[in-house]
Amino acid sequence: MRHGKSRGDWRSPLVSVLVSMALVLAAGGAARGGGVGENLLPAGGFAKDVDGDGLADGWHFSGDEGVRVRFSLDPGQHGPCQRIECTDFRRVSPSSHVLVWTPAPSLREGSAYELSFSARSQGLTQTPVNVSLLQTEPTWTPVGLLRTFVPPAAWRRYRFRFEATKTTGEDARLQFWFLGTGVLWLEDLRIVELEPTPARFTETVPEAGGRNLVPNSSFELGTIGxxxxxxxxxxxxxxxxxxxxxxxxxxxxxxxxxxxxxxxxxxxxxxxxxxxxxxxxxxxxxxxxxxxxxxxxxxxxxxxxxxxxxxxxxxxxxxxxxxxxxxxxxxxxxxxxxxxxxxxxxxxxxxxxxxxxxxxxxxxxxxxxxxxxxxxxxxxxxxGGAPTAYEPRAVVEVGLRPAGGVPIFSLGEPAGFEVVAFNASREPRDVAVRCRLSDFRDQESEITRILRASPEATVTAPLELDSSRREFYRITLAADGAAVVSSRPWRAAVLDNYIADDSLYGINHAYPWPQLLALSRQAGILWVRDWSLKWQTVESEPGRFDFGETDAVIGAAARQGMRILGLLAFPSSNWSSSAPADVQPQEGPEIARRMVYMPRSLEEFARYV
The missing domain is CATH 2.60.120.260 (Galactose-binding domain-like)
Known part of the structure; x- marks a missing residue:
């Protein structure tokens, strides 16, 4: 059932997801036609429905015959909100989705904006909702915003900052979509430009007010930080x-x-x-x-x-x-x-x-x-220009470390972290540590631990995680009476322990570090496409074969339980190539310029193979 002011010809949200995954982060901004902080989205208030079809003026629906939806304007927290209900969902084409959209304001490439809105749901707590900005002409192109969220049953405010990856015109649209049955409410959508800000790394050490800027500088918290x-x-x-x-x-x-x-x-x-x-x-x-x-x-x-x-x-x-x-x-x-x-x-x-x-x-x-x-x-x-007497970054510092060293835990097995505090003073100190947990559905909870730290001593306390179900956590640490080591949230996962010796999943080029290969194996990523058998690598001169480093590279992945798909990646080596004499290797990926040509001799190629 098609319902709404227009349905458009939107070409699979999944394509947009895959194409624009790398464009989602960033910050900073401006837009034509508005000042800093002004809402640039005319239809974001869901104020009117002149034609009475339940969908607010300025909004449109896209879907196919596999989707049955109905709309209404309901009372929200602070005014009207848009209710989007899908009563039947069958996947019959790439357009099988519940998708509403509105024309987006003009954006300028390189400027930064914030999209904010309130949302809640019923029956969608296991179904992600996607929001993106696209330009539809001449081709469907993401323009910097693609986010996924799982709205809870109670109202929640979302804020997504993004950088416009191109300048847009009248053919740009803002759209929300999901795949499944349930009800989504949206309220008070805003797109505002942001003051330009210089680029900054986001994993920072919080300032603690002392001379020394280095966290855990005497390693009393172990190797945290x-x-x-x-x-x-x-x-x-x-x-x-x-x-x-x-x-x-x-x-x-x-x-x-x-x-x-x-x-x-x-x-x-x-x-x-x-x-x-x-x-x-x-x-x-x-x-x-x-x-x-x-x-x-x-x-x-x-x-x-x-x-x-x-x-x-x-x-x-x-x-x-x-x-x-x-x-x-x-x-x-x-x-x-x-x-x-x-x-x-x-x-x-x-x-x-x-x-x-x-x-x-x-x-x-x-x-x-x-x-x-x-x-x-x-x-x-x-x-300063000279060292002063050593002092720690703060009198009391506190940090987190995963039990077992790695924040990936097996389903049904003990899972958690240790909270660690060090008191550098000569007096006992009480520290109230707050650990805020956010799960895959963005449901938040907080755990508080009171640590009593003896003079010049370290104290620890457990932080247990629920390992009875598959889950993803972000854990943010705060403390009263102490400085935290890092502003970066810990990320942790509870997964099935993958025990099979084969998998449908793999990676192109093995990770260079054994600990990353071990984690891949634990997650069920077992295959590696290996490029170290290239002709130029194993026979750099005619008749001189050397598999020493090739064996080392393949062995590094094999020792971690990975399965190897060896590639004969190029048809030639530099010396056996039929390339013209003026085609020579260059720095970087262009080093393979001669190797992409056919070999000058199939007999030489047969000897290599």
């Missing part, structure tokens, strides 16, 4: 784990330090199976691995800041690096030679960006060593 960084051109993320561990027996201050050990025979290895500048393969044992604080620290560009730390090595002459990084590629640093006794090292810099993070760690390359251990303690990053 710390990861590792290596100076590599990495894909798949930089390390994605901490190389190091808390040492509760060795410390320069308080009771703990961070111990980082590197051994040539057991170094972390970054690998990629597609391209490396000369040989199309990348297998890089990491001999420079630095501890790095998680989260960006706010600084004033151009002013002096000093990074300091107490360091100690197990062998004399170990070179360590202290870095202040503005990005993965930009850093200011100092190299220091560390002895076997605790000593404080420092260097001063003037950051060129408003956000930085700090790194400290051993350098086996500069040290000309095959094995070394570095202990790190009392890290301090502060404004």
């Amino acid at each position: 710390w990861g590792s960084f290596a100076p590599i051109d990495a894909w798949g993320g930089n390390l994605n784990t901490l190389v190091g561990m808390q040492d509760p027996r060795v410390a320069a201050v308080h009771r703990s330090s961070l111990r980082v050990t590197l051994r040539v025979e057991a170094l972390p290895v970054h690998f990629a199976d597609f391209w490396d500048r000369g040989r199309l393969l990348l297998w890089t044992p990491l001999r420079q691995v630095f501890a790095a604080n998680r989260g960006w620290l706010a600084v004033r560009p151009g002013e002096a800041y000093t990074l300091s730390a107490y360091l100690r090595a197990d062998v004399p002459g170990l070179v360590a690096r202290l870095q202040v990084r503005e990005s993965e590629w930009t850093a200011q640093e100092a190299a220091v030679e560390v002895g076997t006794e605790w000593r404080r090292y420092s260097f001063t810099c003037r950051p060129g960006a408003a956000q930085v993070f700090v790194c400290i760690g051993p350098d086996l390359v500069a040290s000309n060593l095959t094995e070394a251990t570095l202990w790190i303690d009392a890290v301090q990053f502060e404004a």
Whole structure:
């Protein structure tokens, strides 16, 4: 049954979802024809229904004969709201959806906006609702907004910030849709422009009011707030784990330090199976691995800041690096030679960006060593041209860590986190910790824990999660009487433990880090399309076969239980290609320019295969 002012020819919401997934984040903004804060959406108030069909003026319906819907304007919280009820839903075509739309205001590419509205539902608590902005001419094109939400039974206000990816005209539309039966109410829709704001990283360390900006700087909270960084051109993320561990027996201050050990025979290895500048393969044992604080620290560009730390090595002459990084590629640093006794090292810099993070760690390359251990303690990053006496970021700090180390839990098994607090003072402190949980349906709850921290001591408390059903959680930490380590919510999942030895799911190129491969295996992603058998890789010169690094790349994934689909990715190597002489490899993906041509000899190709 078709019902409404017009139905249009909307081309599958799923296509829009897939095409515009990468365009959803961002912030900042302006729009033609309106000032900052002015509602740019004329039909967002659902004020009138002149023709009496139940759908507010300015709104339209799209669906096919598999969908039966009815509309009405109902009283809302603060005025009229639109009621959209689907009484029968059968999927008979790509247009089988409950979709309402209204013309969107003009948007300007690169400007930022906020869409806000109130929503509630009945019978849709298991059905996601989608909202997007599209331009329909000359082709259906997402313009920066695509979000999914699951409205609860009670009214809830939603706010979605987005950046327009192109300038739109009269053919732009704002649309809501869902697939299934139930009732959706919408009230008070607004699109407003936002004041332009500079780009900022969002995973930040909250300011705590002290001189030292570094969280958990003496590692009394274990390794909460710390990861590792290596100076590599990495894909798949930089390390994605901490190389190091808390040492509760060795410390320069308080009771703990961070111990980082590197051994040539057991170094972390970054690998990629597609391209490396000369040989199309990348297998890089990491001999420079630095501890790095998680989260960006706010600084004033151009002013002096000093990074300091107490360091100690197990062998004399170990070179360590202290870095202040503005990005993965930009850093200011100092190299220091560390002895076997605790000593404080420092260097001063003037950051060129408003956000930085700090790194400290051993350098086996500069040290000309095959094995070394570095202990790190009392890290301090502060404004000024010289180090001052060490002090923690706050008298009491609090953080979260997942039980078992990874926030992915098996269905029916114990699941949860630990709340950890450290009191650096000489007096006992009570800390009220609030953990706000938001599940997959955006249903929120809060758990409070009161921790009594003894003087100069660490205290922990459990935070249990419901593991009786599959679920996804966001967990945000707040505290009275303490500073939290990070503003970043933890994300956790309760999943079935995948035990089969085969799967329909896989990835193109294996993750370079074993912990990510293990998590993929746990989630049921078992297959890897591997590119390391390329002709140029295994036979870089005629008759000279070398499978050493290919075996290493394939073995890294196979050891984690992954199944390998080996690809003979290109028909030629550089030397066997029929490409013209002026077609030569270049940096990046263009390194394969000669290899995409047919081989000059099928006999040579047969020998390779």
